[in-house]
Amino acid sequence: MEFFSFDEAYLKRLRERDFPTExxxxxxxxxxxxxxxxxxxxxxxxVEDIAQETFLRVFKxxxxxxxxxxxxxxxxxxxxxxxxxxxxxxRSSDHAAPADDDTPEPVDKVLDxxxxxxxxxxxxxxxxxxxxxxxxxxxxxxxxxxxxxxxDQVCTEFGVxxxxxxxxxxxxxxxxxxxxxxxxxxxxxxxxQ
Numbered sequence: 001m002e003f004f005s006f007d008e009a010y011l012k013r014l015r016e017r018d019f020p021t022e023x024x025x026x027x028x029x030x031x032x033x034x035x036x037x038x039x040x041x042x043x044x045x046x047v048e049d050i051a052q053e054t055f056l057r058v059f060k061x062x063x064x065x066x067x068x069x070x071x072x073x074x075x076x077x078x079x080x081x082x083x084x085x086x087x088x089x090x091r092s093s094d095h096a097a098p099a100d101d102d103t104p105e106p107v108d109k110v111l112d113x114x115x116x117x118x119x120x121x122x123x124x125x126x127x128x129x130x131x132x133x134x135x136x137x138x139x140x141x142x143x144x145x146x147x148x149x150x151x152d153q154v155c156t157e158f159g160v161x162x163x164x165x166x167x168x169x170x171x172x173x174x175x176x177x178x179x180x181x182x183x184x185x186x187x188x189x190x191x192x193q
Contacts, residue, residue, distance in 0.1 A: 004028055011071040015062055017134070026055060026164050029078050036082065041089075048166075050089055054082045055167050056174070129179045137172035144169060 013021035033054060037047040058081050061067045068077055130138050143149045143157065155165050 006071040006074040008071050023164055026167055030163060033082055050085050052166060052170055053085045056170060057081050129176060129183055132179050133175055137175050140168055140172045141176060
């Protein structure tokens, strides 16, 4: 694997959410994270979850005021964030006990856009929130949740692979949550069991 030297211009493009730079960043570090995590974890889903959480935290840190200041240390920063997420994973009691075949699936507490579209008032609120989102996030959420397009089709339209689509979708849903809460709307609720 060829190592990449990060500089201030690269970091600036990342902060500005330059799409090709984000793609390069995710592709570059995904390889390194997968190698690291596969040596420590058995399940591929756990590897994917920890990698996604790592990217989410790194992108969040980049956009904060006190975020990354030394671009040449970006690799070390990503590695340390991954280590923290991995430690949280190990400490999590959910991962300590093996699940039985009879164990019901956990309730998905991820934002359920379909569930929000039940009432006319809520539909209008969702439209207002979507209008406030960056164009890329808005188009992605519409394609996946409102138009219910196949993910492969969305990948083709956005010019990304499935791995990077997960990162974009995760970020778009988080942005939606932030704007939704700021709008004063009631937050999403987990379905009753």
